[in-house]
Amino acid sequence: MFRMPFRLRTCFALAALAAGGSGCASTSRAADSPLTVPGSSRSSSFEPGFRGTSDRAVRAPVLERAAFVRAVLELNPTLGAARHGFRAALARVRETSTFDDPTLDMSVAPLSIAPSGAPFGFEVGVSQKLRWFGKRGLEREAAQAEAAAANSDYEAVKRELALSALLLYDDYFVAARSLEINEEHVALLHAMHESAVAAFASGRGSAGDALMAEAELTHMEHDAMVLTTEREVTVAQMNELLHRAPELPLPPPPKALGLPAEPDSSTSESTALAVARRPDVAAAEQRARAEEVRAERAEREAYPDITLSTSYNSMWDMPQHRWMVAVGLDLPLQTERRAAAADEARAMRARFLNEAARKTDAARTRAFVASRQLDEAKHVIELFERRLLPVAREEVEAARASFATGRSPFNSVIEAERNLRGVELEYQMKRAEYVRRRAELDHALGRIPGLDWKEARP
Secondary structure, three states: OOOOOHHHHHHHHHHHHHHHHHHHHHHHHHOOOOOOOOOOOOOOOOOOOOOOOOHHHHHOOOOOHHHHHHHHHHHOHHHHHHHHHHHHHHHHHHHHOOOOOOEEEEEEOHHHOOOOOOOOOEEEEEEEEEOOOOHHHHHHHHHHHHHHHHHHHHHHHHHHHHHHHHHHHHHHHHHHHHHHHHHHHHHHHHHHHHHHHHHHHOOOOOHHHHHHHHHHHHHHHHHHHHHHHHHHHHHHHHHHHOOOOOOOOOOOOOOOOOEEOOOOOOHHHHHHHHHHHOHHHHHHHHHHHHHHHHHHHHHHOOOOOEEEEEEEEOOOOOHHHOEEEEEEEOOOOOHHHHHHHHHHHHHHHHHHHHHHHHHHHHHHHHHHHHHHHHHHHHHHHHHHHHHHHHHHHHHHHHHHHHHHOOOOOHHHHHHHHHHHHHHHHHHHHHHHHHHHHHHHHHHHOOOOOOOOOOEEEO
């Protein structure tokens, strides 16, 4: 029976110990990464269609704004795709932390197998490639920078989704409130129509007044159809964000929607925060860091990798020559390839740094513009509440009273009612515009729109 010589067994044991020890060390270092997958404590793998507690938002009697934004962040597959991209980047960090697999070479002398009386001849060798000092560390550092950039991409997608969800929700609220306003004015116009008929019967009006009211009612029915279609289209778009079928219904919005409180920072502070908190700026800077490390890694290729090997050859006559230990070195002769790789990495670094500068300028501008537009929207809402709405309501009451006493024609009542309806609808749109401007400001500052607001008043 063939028995492996003691020196050969020692050779295999040392090689296995070296390979196993290096793998364990690299695994322990890979576990030190501070980055974790967002939402990993809730679900090991985010898949499209995953349903958690956010399903309660679409089953509630009233669809609240913050609940809808959270449901979109929970259920939308776009965020799941970004999360999986971050997971893949983290896996690449672990991949760069490991050693190459050892190589086992075996060869035999075929003629020694036949019953020729010659001893069985074979050769067995084990080799392990070791990168030059610092190469693996640089690869790991570049992978960590890419993973940090993927995490920033995930945060950017989260903020984009929250902004889209909030804007759609405000459109949904405006559509629902506009339908309610239209129904209220339909009831008001029916009362005016009855007044016109009564005035005609008593000889104080004309038949044209009733016909005028009937024509206005027809226009309002058309407006109701248009508003209903707008609401259904908005619901379909909201269902898309929720990863649901477009025809599924949603709970109605609340009767009154509170306005977010004013931001507590000045314009100068806002522009400074815009740079510090924007995840897209951070992603560009982190990718620039990864390219900087890759350039250093390309320059490190000028140093040779080392291959340690040991072998046993039974066909040497002298037993002292049968066990061999060897060291191999790569010959880094292709200097042009290394120089090109380093130049490419430096060019990519410059590109990402310029992108970060461009996004920084855009973030400052957006924060400044959104702050100014928010101030304008606040002033317009105050103007509606203090002057335009009260005046429009008083105008309707005055026109109805004048018509009842015969001092003004019926078309003045119709015009006053039409003006009040337009002012009330525009007021709801201005409130939605205020929320939209505040959401754009928060997005410019790197915040998640709609989740950290404190509502000041309904």
